Amino acid sequence: MMGERTVMQEALFYSFSLEDHVPADHLLRSIDRFVDLGDLREHLRPYYSETGRPSIDPELMIRMLIVGYCMGIRSERRLCEEVHLNLAYRWFCRLGLDGAVPDHSTFSKNRHGRFRDSDLLRELFExxxxxxxxxxxxxxxxxxxxxxxxxxxxxxxxxxxxxxxxxxxxxxxxxxxxxxxxxxxxxxxxxxxxxxxxxxxxxxxxxxxxxxxxxxxxxxxxxxxxxxxxxxxxxxxxxxxxxxxxxxxxxxxxxxxxxxxxxxxxxxxDAAYGSAANLAWLVEEKGIEPHIPVFEKSGRNDGSFERADFTYDHDDDSYICPSGNRLRRSNRNFSTPRTGIDKDGSIRYRARQHDCEGCALKPQCTPNAPARKVTRSIHEGARDMARDIATTDAYLVSSRExxxxxxxxxxxxxxxxxxxxxxxxxxxxxxxxxxxxxxxxxxxxxxxxxxxxxxxx
Incomplete structure (x- = not known):
């Protein structure tokens, strides 16, 4: 016998619980364990008037925003529609079946007012x-x-x-x-x-x-x-x-x-954070090991010697070129001492002109200038530390992480x-x-x- 559709009859009473209709493995049920908004009202209390009509519950709005960003609902207008229809969203927002969903314009008003004035969303993240x-x-x-x-x-x-x-x-x-x-x-x-x-x-x-x-x-x-x-x-x-x-x-x-x-x-x-000043800030001010590629500008594409081909002598504060000659901050004495530090925080080391003129390696070193110059950052110590870290196994692990x-x-x-x-x-x-x-x-x-x-x- 072919069945017939029964006509729905409205019951006088319903026994319905949202708790029973939200799956145990639902994402929002798992997230709800970690949402603690107990201090929210005290945080916002100075931004509400003591008189007048009660406002929309701020905890409801925050819970709705959490639903929207966790579930990829970008529009607040659509978020209000989804919370109105979805039982799991209602459960997370502490709304019963007859709970009223606020209008989408309420979010804009509070976001431009109380939420930003109180830095509430920063507090939520923290x-x-x-x-x-x-x-x-x-x-x-x-x-x-x-x-x-x-x-x-x-x-x-x-x-x-x-x-x-x-x-x-x-x-x-x-x-x-x-x-x-x-x-x-x-x-x-x-x-x-x-x-x-x-x-x-x-x-x-x-x-x-x-x-x-x-x-x-x-x-x-x-x-x-x-x-x-x-x-x-x-x-x-x-x-x-x-x-x-x-x-x-x-x-x-x-x-x-x-x-x-x-x-x-x-x-x-990555290398965007490998500037000399930033590496020095990490190493010298914060004591943090920089597992960061050094931001280099000393490379050359004409085949001539790079700065890495010169050896720095810490005790003498000079560079030694491949021919054994020294490059110093200054090759003469001034009555008024000079720091030799440029505006960009680099120090220029210069070779003597007569050392470069008779050098057999001059075509490979400085073919277009009478004497070679090498720059060194005032933060070169931090850069050297980053270069040394880059040769370790820990750096390879950091690169993967x-x-x-x-x-x-x-x-x-x-x-x-x-x-x-x-x-x-x-x-x-x-x-x-x-x-x-x-x-x-x-x-x-x-x-x-x-x-x-x-x-x-």
Missing amino acids: MTVSRCMAEGLVGGEGFAVDASLIRADVYRRRSVPGDEGLPPDVTGRAVREYLEVLDDAAFGGSTPVQPKRIALTDPAARWTAATREGAFYSYSTNYLIDLDHAVIVDVEATTSVRQAEVTAQRRMINRIQERFGIWPHRLVA RKKVEMLFAHLKRILKLDRLRLRGPSGARDEFHLAAAAQNLRKMAKIIPMQSRAAA
């Missing part, structure tokens, strides 16, 4: 770092640092040449933030070089052609990670230039030392779908990077510490 440390996922021995370009939310044709500057009639929140960070070493003050073009909708975004793709406007997200389990211990938003990324590295190391008391033994990075930070960037763009910013201005980039890094740490803990082991413990 909460995940503290929890990772409590779970034993942060060793504190070896760190890695790197930066990745994230496209800015701008219309590339609405721009002006960089040497013209912004027109006086351009206004907006992103423009005000751009003017505020003109002297910041992580943004406008990072380099005296003018950008080729300036976007009118987000002037702080940098016009860059650093990838194989066509040039685009971007910000850089900078990660400092612990190498034990690839936990992100700090994150910083900067403009997309090398000098700003080195500045971010210093800020992050200082911040974790002050905030968490972590002093890494070694730092792993550095891929962990690159994998985090791939996860950020492919899984969390943060390959393009949705918010504008330095504050918008900072908010998105904090939330994304917090989501990655939460997902990391959920993956490493399974529910079964915690239940057994």
Whole structure:
């Protein structure tokens, strides 16, 4: 007998529990163990009025944002729709079946107001770092640092040449933030070089052609990670230039030392962080071993002797050329002593002209000049230390471990779908990077510490 569809009849009473309908192995159920928002209200209390109508619960908004960034839901409008329909999202946000989901405009209002004024999203990220440390996922021995370009939310044709500057009639929140960070070493003050073009909708975004793709406007997200389990211990938003990324590295190391008391033994990075000044800062000021390739400019492509062919004599403070002659800071005495240090922090060692004129190796050494010159950085000791480390087996291990930070960037763009910013201005980039890094740490803990082991413990 063919069955017939039964007509649904509304029951008078329902016995329904969200707890029973969220799978035990659901990602949000595992993440929920590590979300501690107990201090959130006290942190925000100074930013709320004591009178008036009660506001939307800030913990609800933060939990919804965690859902959005953990599950790759980029739009806040779509996030509200998903939380309204998805039982697991409702369970994580502590909403019952009849719980009202806030309007998407509530997020914008709070983000531009209380959340940024109180630096709440920074506190949320640091909460995940503290929890990772409590779970034993942060060793504190070896760190890695790197930066990745994230496209800015701008219309590339609405721009002006960089040497013209912004027109006086351009206004907006992103423009005000751009003017505020003109002297910041992580943004406008990072380099005296003018950008080729300036976007009118987000002037702080940098016009860059650093990838194989066509040039685009971007910000850089900078990660400092612990190498034990690839936990992100700090994150910083900067403009997309090398000098700003080195500045971010210093800020992050200082911040974790002050905030968490972590002093890494070694730092792993690529050659972009191998400048003499940065290596000296790591070695001399922080006591950190630089597992970093040295940023070299002494190479020659004409076949002549390079600086590496000259031997430095520490006791005499001079270089010895392949012919045995010495190159000194100065070959004559001055009535007023001179330091011999250039503005770029380098010292020039010069050979005597009559030594080079009769030298048989002059065509291989200095064919186009009467005497050879060799430059040496005032931070050459730190550079030599980095070169010595690069010959060890530990350096090979560090080079392999550095891929962990690159994998985090791939996860950020492919899984969390943060390959393009949705918010504008330095504050918008900072908010998105904090939330994304917090989501990655939460997902990391959920993956490493399974529910079964915690239940057994």
